[in-house]
Structures are given as C-alpha cells and as structure tokens.
Amino acid sequence: MKHIALIGLIALLPAACGGGDAGPKLDPATVAAGKKLFVEKGCVLCHGEKGDGDTPTGKALTPPPRNYTDAKWQASVTDDHIKKVVKEGGAANGLSPTMAAYPDTTDQQLTELVAFIRSVKK
Ligand code: HEC
Numbered sequence: 001m002k003h004i005a006l007i008g009l010i011a012l013l014p015a016a017c018g019g020g021d022a023g024p025k026l027d028p029a030t031v032a033a034g035k036k037l038f039v040e041k042g043c044v045l046c047h048g049e050k051g052d053g054d055t056p057t058g059k060a061l062t063p064p065p066r067n068y069t070d071a072k073w074q075a076s077v078t079d080d081h082i083k084k085v086v087k088e089g090g091a092a093n094g095l096s097p098t099m100a101a102y103p104d105t106t107d108q109q110l111t112e113l114v115a116f117i118r119s120v121k122k
Pocket of ligand 1: 038041042043044045046047061063064065066067077082083085086090095096098099100102113
C-alpha cells in the first residue's frame with residue numbers, strides 16, 4: 001500500500017508544478033473581447049494599450065494609473081476588486097476619483113475586461 005501511495009504522489013507532481021504560471025488559463029477570445037472594450041470605452045487613454053499606464057494622459061495624472069504589467073500589483077488584487085472599481089469608480093473604492101465609474105458595464109463585459117487586464121501581466 002505504501003508503495004502505491006508514493007507512486008501516486010510522484011505521478012501527481014509534474015501536474016502540480018507544470019504550466020509555470022499560477023492561476024487559471026485565460027481564454028484568448030475573452031482576452032481579445034476585453035481588449036476591444038478597453039479601447040471602445042476609452043480605458044486606453046489613461047491605462048494604455050499595454051495596460052502599463054504609459055500614455056500622455058496617464059502620465060499627467062496624480063496618482064498615475066496603476067501599471068497592470070506589474071506581477072506584484074496583479075497578485076494584490078482579486079478579479080472581484082477589479083470589477084468593483086470599474087463599475088463603481090475609483091472614489092467609491094478609496095482610489096483616485098479620476099478613475100471614472102462605468103456603471104452600465106455588464107457582467108460579461110467585466111469578465112472580459114478582467115481577462116484583458118490579467119493578460120498584460122509580465
Ligand atoms: C481618465 C483616466 C482613466 C480612464 C479613462 C480609466 N481609468 Fe482606470 N484608473 C485611472 C486612475 C488614475 C486610477 C487610480 C490609480 C490606480 O490605482 O491605477 C485607475 C484605477 C483603475 C483600476 C484599479 C487599480 C487598483 O489598483 O485597484 C482598474 C481595475 C481600472 N482603473 C480599470 C479601468 C478600466 C477597465 C477602464 C475603462 C472601462 C478605466 N480604468 C478607465 C485612470 C483612468
């Protein structure tokens with residue numbers, strides 16, 4: 001019995017360590033839809049196409065938009081937090097009021113925006 005348990009453990013190890021990146025895989029179609037929304041809703045003006053906030057508007061703001069490519073920032077926020085900030089705006093969540101609220105964003109759109117924001121992580 002002991003042997004069987006050990007073999008089972010060894011067989012599981014590569015699966016647990018594989019992939020390299022933690023977290024669920026992002027669906028490319030959802031990410032693409034999110035990127036489209038990011039442009040259509042004007043998020044790119046401040047947050048930039050790469051999500052790093054490196055835009056003329058972004059750089060003129062105090063505080064500047066967060067750098068979404070930063071793995072530390074990515075790890076510090078939940079998907080729900082991102083959705084909440086987009087829907088309610090910065091001011092309602094203790095962030096800069098220059099981050100506007102987008103209250104008419106649907107749940108599906110929020111999921112797509114989160115997927116895009118997650119995809120820019122370096
Ligand atoms: C007028 C400039 C501007 C626009 C347009 C804008 N943002 Fe922001 N956003 C900011 C600023 C400034 C902050 C606050 C600083 C920060 O934490 O990034 C912020 C914060 C955020 C945060 C929270 C970051 C955190 O650390 O909690 C998210 C998520 C976000 N924006 C997503 C979006 C999305 C999605 C859109 C489009 C629907 C958008 N923003 C449009 C300027 C903008």
